Amino acid sequence: MGSSVRGLKGLATAIALGWALVSGTAASAQDKQLRIFNWSDYVDPEVLDAFKKETGITVVYDTFDQMETVETKLLAGKTGYDLIVVTASFLPRHIPLNLYTPIDTAKVPNLKNAWPEIQQRLAKYDPGNKFAVNYMWGTTGIGYNVAKIKERLGPDAVIDSWRILFEPDQLKKLSNCGVHVLDAVEEMFPAALRYLGLNPDSKNEADLNKAGELLRKIRPHIQKFHSSEYINALANGDICLAVGYSGDILQAKKRAEEAKNKVEIAYSIPKEGALMWFDSFVIPKDAANPDAALKFIDFVNRPEMAAKNSDFIQYANGNIASKPLLSAAVRDNPGIYPSEAVMSRLYTITPYDQKSQRVVNRLWTRIKTGK
Amino acid sequence: MNARDAGALAPLRAKRKASPGSVRRAFQPWNDPAAEPLVVFRNVTKRFDTVTAVDDLSLALYPREFFALLGASGCGKTTLMRMLAGFEQPDAGEILLDGVDITAVPPHRRPINMMFQSYALFPHLSVGDNIAYGLRREGLPRQEITRRVAEMLALVKLDGLEKRRADQLSGGQRQRVALARSLAKRPKLLLLDEPMAALDRKLRESTQFELMDLQSELGLTFMVVTHDQDEAMTMADRMAVMNHGRLVQIGPPDEIYEAPTSRYVAEFVGDINILEGRVASVTGEIVRVETAIAGAVELDEEAASLAAGETIFVGLRPEKITLSHDEPVQAVNKVAGEIWDIGYLGDFTMVQVMVGGDDGQLLKVALANRTRRIERPFAWEDRVWLSWDVEAGLVLPP
Amino acid sequence: MRTGNAPTRRLGRLVVAVPYLWLLLFFLAPFAIVLRMAFSDAATDLPPYAPHFQGFSQLGEFIAALDLENFRLLGDDPLYWQSYLYSLRIAALTTLIALAIGYPLAYAMASAPRRWQSLLLVLVILPFWTSFLIRVYAWIGILRPEGLLDMVLAGTGVTSEPLRLLNTEAAVLIGMVYSYLPFMVLPLFATLQKLDRSLLEAAADLGAPAWTAFATVTLPLSIPGILAGSALVFIPAVGEFVIPDLLGGPDTVMIGKVLWSEFFSNRDWPLASAVAVVLLFVLVAPLALLQRARLTRGGAA
CATH class of the missing domain: 3.40.50.300 (P-loop containing nucleotide triphosphate hydrolases)
Structure with a gap:
């Protein structure tokens, strides 16, 4: 009897203690935890480890592979993350909706290393660089299978222009070899407009119709409209050519090299110019730990950390001070860090308003379905 | 037909x-x-x-x-x-x-047609279609089928149930449908x-x-x-x-x-008492058998093949045994015993009698209940006599 | 006695109420939300549609702002109804092919010795133990140019050129039939296994050769299984999104993909909701017809 009472008392103490422990750790975990939502394969794990070691903040790192996934979470009102990497073209729509907390630049001293040109281009989406800090940037260009292109177009063929895509006679030669293009109006219409010599940022309905007409002509030779399938398809050697994001195409190249399947992938920024895209850090309004988020932004903007990330994922970053620290393979790759001349031909676009958005959506659906 | x-x-x-x-x-x-x-x-x-x-x-x-x-x-x-x-x-x-x-x-x-134990009626077909199934396979003309189905329904007295489905019938009706279906093809x-x-x-x-x-x-x-x-x-x-x-x-x-x-x-068809014994003598058509339980019994049997000294079984159907309290003086075959059990079955009563002492053999005797009298002439533990004619017993090979 | 029963009866009523509560909570409520969204307009807002419910005082204005615009668009733009029709066509083809393959499969399984049946059943269900997505991806590996299928066909000398099946309607159908086949086989197997073998003996006894016995006894008695299997395949097949997305090409635009791009790419939640509402009715209509057919069949008997 006596022992069982003592046992019960002990149990009660244990429960009380356990509860204190659980609630205590929960409270401190709030401060010591940073929840990041980023694209998959988009950070050097060593950078995360170094951050944790230095600050004592645990990083909960979740990944997505479609911007739409993130946007739906954001629009639904609650994300549960402290730091998100979003594509800049989404910002103009999101900022007025009050989705993000402004960046407290005082807490991010390493922003002094920011690349002014990138800052300036990013400001088109985020006026005054108030909400977004650039992480990585790249271009939308042409990825191709070197051997297959030579087989179809002759040994001297050079892929350096949108001509290969927008001239039906040219593209026809590749049609039974496989051509994928991005299923995204904001990527394909500017390219078509640029090739036609029009303003890639045009919202003029007549211009958009012309671009639509051009895209409609090449449609019979396109095997698939998809925004991610081309990575595997290129890497496996299933297709000849894809319009895609520089980073994805370089990733396909890497995968093919790792698989040793004798598939050689190359990326080209067309000489007419290409669209620039920016993946940037934002802090959502409902972030539980914005301070940790700012600390992380500061941390990855140290030149050596930025270089480490770029070397690992093979993307250009928005940190000019990191450039000398980059490995030559990344720095000298014109697909990653284009020359000044190419850089000057890269363009950015502003988002479509409600009306032009519907126009291009309709045009695009008609192009895709061939109806 | x-x-x-x-x-x-x-x-x-x-x-x-x-x-x-x-x-x-x-x-x-x-x-x-x-x-x-x-x-x-x-x-x-x-x-x-x-x-x-x-x-x-x-x-x-x-x-x-x-x-x-x-x-x-x-x-x-x-x-x-x-x-x-x-x-x-x-x-x-x-x-x-x-x-x-x-x-x-x-x-x-x-x-050859068969009526299945489960009847195997087609659950998705009506009574009429079940019966017509075999006829349709023969390719008979429509009117002929209709006529034969009606004929079969009349034969098994199911007229009017033609449109019913098998699962809407009683057990007896289902059996009739199965019968009609198997007879329809003659x-x-x-x-x-x-x-x-x-x-x-x-x-x-x-x-x-x-x-x-x-x-x-x-x-x-x-x-x-x-x-x-x-x-x-x-x-x-x-x-x-x-x-x-x-x-x-x-x-x-x-x-x-x-x-x-x-x-x-003998044992599978109907009830029977089996007495084991040895042939004592064969005289004309009368066989005398010496049994351990009931002593000497006589059987009227064409027993040409039997020889004295042979071990045989004597079968006695329960309804061929007479039961009495007093010793039947006239009877050739008789044995005394004690009633151990009485089973009332309505049309007759099955009495179990222990003969040859408590370690002997229980013999079954069937008594036809000819009257509605409740009080019966025999009771548990009565000492009784069993007797039977010479024609009653039958000889079974060992 | 009567008073003693009262709590039991109340409990009984509660038990009956649970499934209805479930339906209300997890079917009707979400449907009401989707329906309300379908009557709204797309807007740059949070969430991205208007009007928002501002409390009961402004209920009148709220209701006045709802309209049928999205449904009108679905009717006007051939893209949408063509996608619906195409989805129905693909789903119907999938159902028919799955039935043509699944019936003999289920029949063979039901005819196999009892001790084998559970093993065969496991083999049918086995693919479910791996991710659906991985299984569809595996088909990319099989169907892609110079993939497994091409290698086998070229190796056996059947074809010399790659078939280029990937990103075609044929590839979508292959993927759909493969993925949904178990849903056809399982109910068919259950029905055929229950089938009383003495019925077939009775048919043979009455003069029916094997094929006739199948057509007049097995087939009609397996109709419930055929209907159940077809419904299980057809309904999810109409709204299928992943398979046409991965295996299909620009020509295989099913309504699921349209819904996806309206919702995610175009951020037009109201239009996507309207697409979903119409899809629901497109699916419910044949089911209701089926149910009615079943009821009248039962009533006539």
């Missing part, structure tokens, strides 16, 4: 003969060497894995015969029937129908697999008589497989007892009951 016959058949019940057994006595084609059998099993054997279900069996069935195959479950009777229907192939031997070997003929080409031979098993007792009795009437009126040959000896004895012209894949005895029901040729048949 034609439509007019069917009309004449309608009041079957009224035309039923008073005692089927006595009327059919004259019908004994199996004793007529000139009679052509309808079905012949010739040395048929069927094995399942290691079990021999039917063992080198030979049998002849005659046209218009009502044949019953009786046996315990697992004796091979169902296999025998399924071989006749064509669902099983014999491993050895042959089966003839009208003198033609049908061993290799598939079931759907045999002019088979040379109708097989009935435990036809009464799913019916309650009252319905079973009346249905038995109806089946017999149908059979004799239609002039068909029936083979019934059953484990119910009453059913077999009531309906059959001739029955066979089957055990371990072999036919132990074939004959008319009364012969099987009164003159079993083996202890197995």
Whole structure:
């Protein structure tokens, strides 16, 4: 009897203690935890480890592979993350909706290393660089299978222009070899407009119709409209050519090299110019730990950390001070860090308003379905 | 058979003969060497894995015969029937129908129909469509089918239920539909697999008589497989007892009951007391047997084959024993005992009498309850005498 | 006695209420939300549609702002109804092919010895133990140019050129039939296994050769299984999104993909909701017809 009472008392103490422990750790975990939502394969794990070691903040790192996934979470009102990497073209729509907390630049001293040109281009989406800090940037260009292109177009063929895509006679030669293009109006219409010599940022309905007409002509030779399938398809050697994001195409190249399947992938920024895209850090309004988020932004903007990330994922970053620290393979790759001349031909676009958005959506659906 | 016959058949019940057994006595084609059998099993054997279900069996069935195959479950009777229907192939031997070997003929080409124990009515079809199923397979003209279905419905007294579905019928009605369906094609031979098993007792009795009437009126040959000896004895012209894949005895029901040729048949068909003994003497037609329990008993038996000193069994049916309190002085065969048990069964009472002392043998005596008197002449622990005629006992080989 | 029963009866009523509560909570409520969205307009807002419910005082204005505009668009733009029709066509083809393959499969399984049946059943269900997405991806590996299929066909000398099946309607159908086949086989197997074999013997006994017995007994008695299997395949097949997305090409635009791009790419939640509402009715209509057919069949008997 006596022992069982003592046992019960002990149990009660244990429960009380356990509860204190659980609630205590929960409270401190709030401060010591940073929840990041980023694209998959988009950070050097060593950078995360170094951050944790230095600050004592645990990083909960979740990944997505479609911007739409993130946007739906954001629009639904609650994300549960402290730091998100979003594509800049989404910002103009999101900022007025009050989705993000402004960046407290005082807490991010390493922003002094920011690349002014990138800052300036990013400001088109985020006026005054108030909400977004650039992480990585790249271009939308042409990825191709070197051997297959030579087989179809002759040994001297050079892929350096949108001509290969927008001239039906040219593209026809590749049609039974496989051509994928991005299923995204904001990527394909500017390219078509640029090739036609029009303003890639045009919202003029007549211009958009012309671009639509051009895209409609090449449609019979396109095997698939998809925004991610081309990575595997290129890497496996299933297709000849894809319009895609520089980073994805370089990733396909890497995968093919790792698989040793004798598939050689190359990326080209067309000489007419290409669209620039920016993946940037934002802090959502409902972030539980914005301070940790700012600390992380500061941390990855140290030149050596930025270089480490770029070397690992093979993307250009928005940190000019990191450039000398980059490995030559990344720095000298014109697909990653284009020359000044190419850089000057890269363009950015502003988002479509409600009306032009519907126009291009309709045009695009008609192009895709061939109806 | 034609439509007019069917009309004449309608009041079957009224035309039923008073005692089927006595009327059919004259019908004994199996004793007529000139009679052509309808079905012949010739040395048929069927094995399942290691079990021999039917063992080198030979049998002849005659046209218009009502044949019953009786046996315990697992004796091979169902296999025998399924071989006749064509669902099983014999491993050895042959089966003839009208003198033609049908061993290799598939079931759907045999002019034999079967009424399944489960009835196997098609649940998605109406009563009429069930009955018409076989006729449609023959490709008969539509009007002919309609006429035959109506005829069959009348025959089994289900007129008006043509549109019903099988699951909307009572057990008895389902059985009639199954019967009508298997009769619709006018088979040379109708097989009935435990036809009464799913019916309650009252319905079973009346249905038995109806089946017999149908059979004799239609002039068909029936083979019934059953484990119910009453059913077999009531309906059959001739029955066979089957055990371990072999036919132990074939004959008319009364012969099987009164003159079993083996202890197995004697014990399987009806109740029987078995006394073990030794032949003391054979004098003319009287056999004297010395039994351990009842002393010397005399039997009137054609016992030419018996020799003095031989060990035999004497079978005594319970209803052939007389029970009395006083010693029956006149009786040749008598033994004293004590009543151990009295079982009242309504139409008769089964009394168990211990003879030969407390370690002796219990003998069953059946007493017909001829009056409605409740107080009975015998009671537990009464000292009584059992006696029987010399014709009552039968000799069974060891 | 009567009073003693009262709590039991109340409990009984509660038990009956649970499934209805479930339906209300997890079917009707979400449907109401989707329906309300379908009557709204797309807007740059959070969430991205208007009007928002501002409380009961402004209920009148709220209701006045709802309209049928999205449904009108679905009717006007051939893209949408063509996608619906195409989805129905693909789903119907999938169902028919799955039935043609699944019936013999289920029949063979039901005819197999009892002790094998559970093993065969496991083999049918086995693919479910791996991710659906991985199985569809595996088909990319099989169907892609110079993939497994091409290698086998070229190796056996059947074809010399790659078939280029990937990103065609044929590839979508292959993927759909493969993925949904178990949903056809399982109910068919259950029905055929229950089928009383003595019915087939009775049919044979009455003069039906094997094929006739199948057509007049097995087939009509397996109709419930055929209907159940077809419904299980057809309904999810109409709304299928992943398979046409991965295996299909620009020509295989099914309504699921249209819904996806309206919702995610175009951020037009109201239009996507309207697409979903119409899809629901497109699916419910044949089911209701089926149910009615079954009821009248039962009633006539």
